Amino acid sequence: MGLRSAFQISIIAKNWVNERTKWFIDLRWLAVLGAAGVVSIASLALNIDLPLRWLYGGAAFLAGVNTLFLVFWKRLVFGYKDDKTRHNSFANIQVATDLLMLTYFLHFGGSIENPFVYYFIFHMVIAGILLSNRAAYAHGVFAVLLIGLTSFLEHSRVIPHYHLTGFTGSEMIYDPKFLAGSIGVLASTLFITIFMAVTVVNKLRDREEKLDAANKMLAEQDRLKSRYVLTVSHDLKSSVSTIQSCLKVVLKGLTGSIGPKTAEMLSRAERRSIYMLNFISDLLNLSSIRADRNLRKNQISISMLAEHMVEHFGQRFTSKKIKFDFNDHLEEAMILANEDSIERVFVNLLENAVRYTPSGGKISMELKNTDGNIEVSIKDTGIGIAEEEQKFLFNDFYRAENARMIEKDGTGLGLSIVKQILDSHDGKIWLESRLGQGSRFTFTLPAATAYPAEV
Amino acid sequence: MKKKKTVLLADDDIDLIETMKIVLEAEGLATINAYDTAAAFARLKTEKPDLMVLDVMFGSGGKTNGLELVSKIRRDAAVSGTLILMITSVSLKLPVFDILPKKDGMPAGRGKENAYYKPFAHDASAYLPVDGFINKPAQPEELVAKVRALLEKKVSKWAGWKKK
Numbered sequence: 001m002g003l004r005s006a007f008q009i010s011i012i013a014k015n016w017v018n019e020r021t022k023w024f025i026d027l028r029w030l031a032v033l034g035a036a037g038v039v040s041i042a043s044l045a046l047n048i049d050l051p052l053r054w055l056y057g058g059a060a061f062l063a064g065v066n067t068l069f070l071v072f073w074k075r076l077v078f079g080y081k082d083d084k085t086r087h088n089s090f091a092n093i094q095v096a097t098d099l100l101m102l103t104y105f106l107h108f109g110g111s112i113e114n115p116f117v118y119y120f121i122f123h124m125v126i127a128g129i130l131l132s133n134r135a136a137y138a139h140g141v142f143a144v145l146l147i148g149l150t151s152f153l154e155h156s157r158v159i160p161h162y163h164l165t166g167f168t169g170s171e172m173i174y175d176p177k178f179l180a181g182s183i184g185v186l187a188s189t190l191f192i193t194i195f196m197a198v199t200v201v202n203k204l205r206d207r208e209e210k211l212d213a214a215n216k217m218l219a220e221q222d223r224l225k226s227r228y229v230l231t232v233s234h235d236l237k238s239s240v241s242t243i244q245s246c247l248k249v250v251l252k253g254l255t256g257s258i259g260p261k262t263a264e265m266l267s268r269a270e271r272r273s274i275y276m277l278n279f280i281s282d283l284l285n286l287s288s289i290r291a292d293r294n295l296r297k298n299q300i301s302i303s304m305l306a307e308h309m310v311e312h313f314g315q316r317f318t319s320k321k322i323k324f325d326f327n328d329h330l331e332e333a334m335i336l337a338n339e340d341s342i343e344r345v346f347v348n349l350l351e352n353a354v355r356y357t358p359s360g361g362k363i364s365m366e367l368k369n370t371d372g373n374i375e376v377s378i379k380d381t382g383i384g385i386a387e388e389e390q391k392f393l394f395n396d397f398y399r400a401e402n403a404r405m406i407e408k409d410g411t412g413l414g415l416s417i418v419k420q421i422l423d424s425h426d427g428k429i430w431l432e433s434r435l436g437q438g439s440r441f442t443f444t445l446p447a448a449t450a451y452p453a454e455v
Numbered sequence: 456m457k458k459k460k461t462v463l464l465a466d467d468d469i470d471l472i473e474t475m476k477i478v479l480e481a482e483g484l485a486t487i488n489a490y491d492t493a494a495a496f497a498r499l500k501t502e503k504p505d506l507m508v509l510d511v512m513f514g515s516g517g518k519t520n521g522l523e524l525v526s527k528i529r530r531d532a533a534v535s536g537t538l539i540l541m542i543t544s545v546s547l548k549l550p551v552f553d554i555l556p557k558k559d560g561m562p563a564g565r566g567k568e569n570a571y572y573k574p575f576a577h578d579a580s581a582y583l584p585v586d587g588f589i590n591k592p593a594q595p596e597e598l599v600a601k602v603r604a605l606l607e608k609k610v611s612k613w614a615g616w617k618k619k
Contacts, residue, residue, distance in 0.1 A: 238468055
């Protein structure tokens, strides 16, 4: 379902823990390469004076740390699969490490004078999206403290300042106004960034939680519904089938002999009880197909299913003296479908064909591929369906005028079931028919790619 | 005189039991009844019938307690060889009967031997440790035929199926 897959790819989902910690690690390799690359370009191409030893050393150190993170991540994923707390702390440690490393690079590259100082924004966005709100703001404070303190200590000459000779003119860090202004603007930028990220993310998280709850509720309703169908099925059918069994015992004379009139009346009652059983089965079939959102589907061969059906109906054709033709032109016969349902489609259509084709008639079934679909058509030389009735034929309980005259006991649900099943398999069905000449029902199902030979 | 074979009829449907009783007794078989699974188990242990006709669902609410009784019988050394004919009004292909032995996520023991290829076919009747099935409404001829065929055997092939 669209809804469910939208969940799975969502990067803000709260349970998206081990992927996100891995994502940090992947991005960090890029950061290592990026840092080394920028340092090289700045010193070689732009002739900026840089303490290369410290900067390349920092990049190497970060690569080492990231390797450790990767090892730890693997242990975390394979060792404590569901430990979200560990994953969360791990993510927090990683963000903190990144802030420290960015400050380190900045310190050796001119500190607050270096325009890369705005890279802190990325870290704030990431923290805002992936960590809890409180953790995001805490990392904001940490970032401002780190860069602020470093710059202040450099400003106060407690630690050395590495001036970007060849990039900035004067050593602006010694100007208190510049220092205060830069740190102030940077801090406000970072906090506004976090605020925006957190606001958007909170809304999304909220919606996601609601969707999650709705999904759980739907699954529960599905379960209840199938329980319900089962219970109703059991209770209704049990009673009616017991009525039928009781009548049968009497009719068979097991309780003593009965007169012909009594036997006739009991037979009528028995026939009605059988009709009632079929009716209940059809109704339950229809409602369970409609209710079931997760129909079990497998790769099945429609050719083999059709052959099986031909065998199944063989006796019926012969005894009614109906000529039967079966033509299978399929090259690709696999479909992804619920087998019992598709079997039901064949049974209902063939059943109708046999029922409404007079003795001596002909029924033919043809299977073929039509661009990406499998097309099955069942043609008979039966009573046909009047033009004006055709559009109602797939409606629940609808039975054509002439069909009712031939068979009193139809439920009018057979074709509804067929239509419903095909709908749930992205299939189509249509008919061509002329009154008194015959009908042809054609349905299509999307072909599936072939299944591996044996499982 | 040869002793009559005895069939235990276990179903919560008293009316159905009465009809089955008439059918089987007309065939010269003796019958005993049980209207719930506890009584069925008790009579099974004390009276040692030759065959048991067992319902799947006793009572309402979709409880599949007949299946649980099967499992209980097969685990009990004294009665694990009981021949069981399962009688049911609902399809055992319904997803609620999720009792399959699973291997790598798919039911084990299925494959080419089927009429057509169905690797994930889900039909609980293929895995239940019972000796036969009959659908409700049970027709007299079918009931008699299945009971007679099973009575040819002495012991269920599932005897000692699960040692626990």
